[in-house]
Amino acid sequence: MTPHPEPDTWTLNSPTVTEQIRVLVAAVGAPPARRKLIFLAVGLVLVIGATAVGQFLLNAWNKPFFDAIERKDIDGFLFQLIVFGIIATALLVLNVAQTWLDQMTKVEMRAWLTHDLLLQWMAPKRAFLLAGAGQIGVNPDQRIHDDARRLTELSTALAIGFLQSALLLTTFIGVLWVLSRGVALEISGRSIVIPGIMVWAALIYAVSGSWLTWRVGRPLIDISAERYSGEAELRSALVRVSEATDGIALYGGEADERRRIERELHRVIVAMRRLVGRIARLTWITAGYGWFAIIAPIVIAAPGYFGGQLTFGELMMTVAAFNQVQQALRWFVDNASGIADWRAALLRVTSFRHALLAIDRLEQPYPRIDIAKDSASLVFDNVAIRVADREIALDGVVEIRPGERVLIIGKPGIGKSMFFRAIAGLWPWGRGRLAVPPRAGTMFLPQRSYVAPGSLREVLTYPVTASSFLQEDLINALERTNLKHLIPSLDRIARWDKELMADEVQRLSFAQLLIHKPQWIISDEAICHLSEDSREIMFSLFGQELSEASVVSITSNDVQHNFYPRILHLTAQPVASFKASSGGGRPTSPATGATEGEAPAVVRATF
Structure with missing residues (x-):
């Protein structure tokens, strides 16, 4: 047989960020989801535009309001309060609308992303292979x-x-540029006017903060991914213990499980501590950046006010415009931790x-059994x-x-379950031609x-819906398999794999055959x-x-030798080992490096 390539030569590499975003768009881009998301996106753009x-x-309201205060104009002051009430009411309505659209977008995105992942995961044999x-x-x-x-929420x-x-930023950068005309720097008694000085100050302030945030916060991506992986392992370990309490108690293995x-x-905890340290470092930048932003625009614009180029209202208007611009520019700074979390998810x-x-x-480039479906008979043509090894x-x-009763015998440990899986189409690695009957008319009974x-x-x-069968058929099946005590519980929802004994579970599978x-x-x-009875x-x-x-x-x-008129024997023949298993573990698949009884490791990814 032609040697198989080493598994490492066909490892799946981590996709780039662009590829990841493309995959995400494809996952939530099915036509029904696309229409809803486009509707919500258009609504958000309109609402956010109106909010801007x-x-x-x-x-603009800042100027007449604070000028009225400076002039001690009570009528102008009261009028501007009315104007403020109108603007604030409109912004409140827009804020509520944006919140609704925001939450609905999260709901729809999660629904369609989860639906897509389930669709891909539950495709025939994929969950087994993965x-x-x-x-x-x-x-x-x-x-x-x-x-x-x-991922959808972030x-x-x-x-x-x-x-x-x-x-x-688009709305206020022009406003800030115009207002900067009245701002001049006083250096050694000389007044220096720099066009758009407030805009340049906001840009320098935001870019420097963003660069520092990126340098300090970048490791959060890997640390967050490590934490989420650890959380999944911890939850899996807890579930595994909760489902095997009887076996653990019988072995007296509580201490060992606790250690695991x-x-x-x-x-x-180690990952969380690393996160705490990194977030604390990041807070030095984000919090310090935020505190200094309170006073920075006033300090920059104050010379224009004290020099008489700006009224008090124009000063406050300039400060407000600066804050809007730098707040827009500091989006990355404010969301550095969230972006790292988003990248990890x-x-x-x-x-x-x-x-x-x-x-x-x-899978396709590697030696596989030639499987012919929907055959009238089950045919093994030199199948190995x-x-x-x-x-x-x-x-x-x-x-x-059709109609034959055949017993296939193999020595313990020879790989009978792999042969069973090959007939079911779950283990395609080997050679020869295998013709199998239609899947719709075939039932497989695993151990x-x-x-x-x-x-x-x-x-x-x-896996057929219960409404497709008559009540009498279900009752008859339970009676024939000596499970009639379960008839009153037909509509009871329970963990039947936990409530029933092993022999009852196996007989339940034979009741399914009757149905x-x-x-x-x-x-x-x-x-x-099964027990003898x-x-x-x-x-x-x-x-x-x-x-x-x-x-x-x-x-x-x-x-029951006499039940099977025909008996076949499985044989095992040693071949050149594809790759020795490391550490004395279980043997590996010839084509994939998967351990015996597992799906092939066609994707050796660790993300």
Whole structure:
């Protein structure tokens, strides 16, 4: 066999920021979402634009108001209070409208981003493949739930803030330039006029602050990403312990589990302490920048006022315009921590989506079994499943016809589960040609049955909606599998995988067979794990209600030898190892470096 390339040669690199933004836009850019988001975006632009006009009018209001105070003009003062009330009321209405549009944009973005991530993750076989794809496949729930929520909220807040700052800058920079005519610098008794001095002062002030903020705050991106990864691991460890309390108690492993959880907690605490230190450094700049901004415009414009070039009202108008300009320019300074958080969330979410899409692309160049779907029979044409340093095969050409009962026997540890997964299309690495019957008429019974969440009715009919089946069929299935005590609980929602014993869970999977009535039943030692009484019940089902179904059982012993007229044997043949597993761990996949029983690591990403 042709040697496979090293996994490191096809590692998926972290996408650039531009690629990440493109991925995010694609995720929320489906036609229904696009229409809603465009409507909300247009509304936000109009409201923010109107707010900028209101801010302009409010700035212009400063001159007559403070001039009236300087002149001690009570009538002018009262009139300007009325003008202020009108402007403030309009700005209040606009503020409420902006808040509503802001929150609705966050809701819609999260809905469509989460929908898109679920759509990509739950595409056939992707979740299985991603689970063995290295760090990128760890804790997908964190990326889909928390990271997607943070990303949409921060994206909306930062985009609105940036747009608002840009409009304010456009509105007030011209005003500030005109007002700067009355500002002169007094140096050694000489008056020096610099055109647009207040504008240049605001620019220098903002650029210097932004540069310092970037230098100090840039490490926050990586530290935040590390923290969120640690939080996901900590939550996963806590969930794992809560779901295995009986086993932990039986082993007396509480102390060991506590140490494991504390290790994950320590990782989070270390990251949080690094964040505290970095944020404290950043606060020196952002807070100091903000405090000095209070007095800076007055200090710069004061010579013009004391020299008589500016009235008190014009001074306050200049100060207000300066504050608007520098506030717009300091958007980066004020949002440095939020931008770092956004970058971290953007990296985790878009890298996750990028990896999901890349899985389909990156698999194709590597040796795979030729799979033909919708065949009338199950045919193995010189099929060999590649697992670690060996091939598992059925010799020659083997055809299993409809209605046959076939037992496939393999030694313990030979890789029977990989052979089972290959038939299901979950393990495509190997050689030969495999023809499989239509998936719609086939049911696979793994060693550990999956029990779907929801009511017992939904569990029995999974993955088809419960309304597609008659009540009598469900009751009959439970009675035939000796689960009639569960009939009153058909509509009760519970964690059935926790409430039922292992033997009951396995019998529940056979009740599903009676309900779905598949034409092909392929089992991975599912029958072997049943009690003797339950096993007899199952074989009676195959002899009566499911007598026309084809039954293929993969096992390590001769279970009910007389039930299977045909017996096949799996053979294992050693081949050149693709890559030795490190540290004496589990053997790795020939094409991917994944451990045996895991999905191939087609995406070795660590973001």
